[in-house]
Amino acid sequence: MKHEIYADNAATTKLDKEAFEAMLRWLNEEYGNASQPYAFSRKPKKAIAEARAVIAGCINAEPEEIFFTSGGTESDNWAIKGSAFSNPDKKAIITSQIEHPAVLNACRRIETLGYPVAYLPVDSEGLVSRSMLERFITDNTRLVSIMLANNEIGTIEPICELATVAHRHGALVHTDAVQAIGHIPVDVKALDVDVLSASAHKFNGPKGVGFLYIKKGTVIAPIVDGGSQERGMRAGTENVAGIVGMAVALKNNCEKLDENAAHIISLEKKLIAALDENGLDYVRNGAQYHSPGNISLSFKGADGEGLLHRLDLMGISVSTGSACDSHNTQISHVLKAIGLSREYAEGTIRVSLGKDNTAEDVSKIASSLCKILL
Ligand code: PLP
Numbered sequence: 001m002k003h004e005i006y007a008d009n010a011a012t013t014k015l016d017k018e019a020f021e022a023m024l025r026w027l028n029e030e031y032g033n034a035s036q037p038y039a040f041s042r043k044p045k046k047a048i049a050e051a052r053a054v055i056a057g058c059i060n061a062e063p064e065e066i067f068f069t070s071g072g073t074e075s076d077n078w079a080i081k082g083s084a085f086s087n088p089d090k091k092a093i094i095t096s097q098i099e100h101p102a103v104l105n106a107c108r109r110i111e112t113l114g115y116p117v118a119y120l121p122v123d124s125e126g127l128v129s130r131s132m133l134e135r136f137i138t139d140n141t142r143l144v145s146i147m148l149a150n151n152e153i154g155t156i157e158p159i160c161e162l163a164t165v166a167h168r169h170g171a172l173v174h175t176d177a178v179q180a181i182g183h184i185p186v187d188v189k190a191l192d193v194d195v196l197s198a199s200a201h202k203f204n205g206p207k208g209v210g211f212l213y214i215k216k217g218t219v220i221a222p223i224v225d226g227g228s229q230e231r232g233m234r235a236g237t238e239n240v241a242g243i244v245g246m247a248v249a250l251k252n253n254c255e256k257l258d259e260n261a262a263h264i265i266s267l268e269k270k271l272i273a274a275l276d277e278n279g280l281d282y283v284r285n286g287a288q289y290h291s292p293g294n295i296s297l298s299f300k301g302a303d304g305e306g307l308l309h310r311l312d313l314m315g316i317s318v319s320t321g322s323a324c325d326s327h328n329t330q331i332s333h334v335l336k337a338i339g340l341s342r343e344y345a346e347g348t349i350r351v352s353l354g355k356d357n358t359a360e361d362v363s364k365i366a367s368s369l370c371k372i373l374l
Helices: 017-028 039-058 072-084 101-112 130-136 159-168 240-255 257-277 304-313 333-337 359-373
Strands: 066-069 092-096 117-120 141-145 172-176 195-199 210-214 282-285 294-299 348-352
Touching: 017 240, 039 066, 039 240, 066 072, 072 092, 072 101, 072 141, 072 172, 072 195, 072 210, 092 101, 101 117, 117 130, 130 159, 141 159, 159 172, 240 257, 257 294, 257 359, 304 348, 304 359
Parallel strands: 092 117, 092 141, 141 172, 172 195
Antiparallel strands: 066 210, 195 210, 282 294, 294 348
16 A cells, blocks of 8 residues: 555654665675675675764764664663673663663563663653652662653653763663664763664664664673674674665764754644644643654544554554554553553554655644544
C-alpha cells in the first residue's frame, strides 16, 4: 500500500541520497575485508578511518573514542554491561524509568547477575531531576545511564547537570543519544559524558550500524567477543558501507541542523495550532525543550491503536507510544512514568516529523485527526 505521508521519523528516517551513493562503492567494487593486510583492503580501511574522524568531529570527540557497532541497541547494551563487567568494586547502576527497552532490558539482565539497578522516577514532563539522582547515588554506583532525548515524548534531559552529580561520586555517565544526534547539537565535552550511544538510521543513515563513544581513559569491557577489530573492543568484520553511509548522513544533518530544526518546529506549531482551532480535547506530552518534530498527543477517550490504523488507511504513517512497542497494547512505560491518566494515555499517538515533511503533510494530518475524532 502506498504511504503518502510518513510521520514516524522517530522510528526510522529516509536514507540520505548522498550517503546511499557513497555506500555503493564499498558494496560492489571495493568489497575487501578492511582487516586484511593486503592492498585490496587498504581503501576500505582508509574509508573507515575517514568516517571515524568525520563522526568524531560532529560530536567534538577524538577519532579513537569512536567504536562502530550494529546500532543503538548494541551500543546501549555495551555501555550498560561493559561498565558493569569492568569494575568488581562498584556494581550499582542507576537509570531512569523512561529509557528505551535497549537500556531497560540490558539493566534487567544484569540485575539477574547480581548487579543492583535503580530506576529513577521522572516528573510529569519526563524530566529526571538532580535531586532525585542525589537521593539514589552512592559511592558504589558504577554507572548513571540517562537518555539525552526520549523516543516517545521527545523530552531532552539535563545530562550535564546530572553528570556533575554522578562524577562527584566517581560514577561513569552514559547517555543514549539515539534520538538526539543529527537533530540537536551534541557535544560530548559540553554534555560531560563518558559513554554515548548513537544509531545511524535515526539521522538519515543506513540501518544496522551505529557507534559508541567511549571517552579516552574510560574502562569499559568489550561484550562482543571474537576477532580484534575496533582495537579489540568490538569483534566482527567491519560494515564498511554502513560506516561510510553513517558518516556522510551525520555530516549532512549536522551541517543543516539549525535549518532543519527551524523547518520542523514551524511544522510542529502548525499542527498544534490546527488541533487547537478545531477544539480537539488532547494533551501534548513531554517537556518544552524536546527533540524537534517529536509530538506525543493523547486524545481523551480515544484508542491510540485504532487511531493509528484509521490514519494508516488515510495514507498517514504515525506510531502509538513507540515503534519498538507497537505490539504491546498496554499503556507505555513512559506514559505511566509521567503519570498520564488512563483516559488520555490510551488515546496516544506519536507524530514524528522530519526534514522532508511539508506544511501540506501537517494540514492533512490535522484534518484527518479531526475527521476521525470530531
Ligand atoms: N535508543 C533509543 C532512544 C531509540 O529510540 C532506539 C530505537 O528506536 C534505540 C535505542 C535502538 O536503536 P536501534 O534501532 O539502532 O537498535
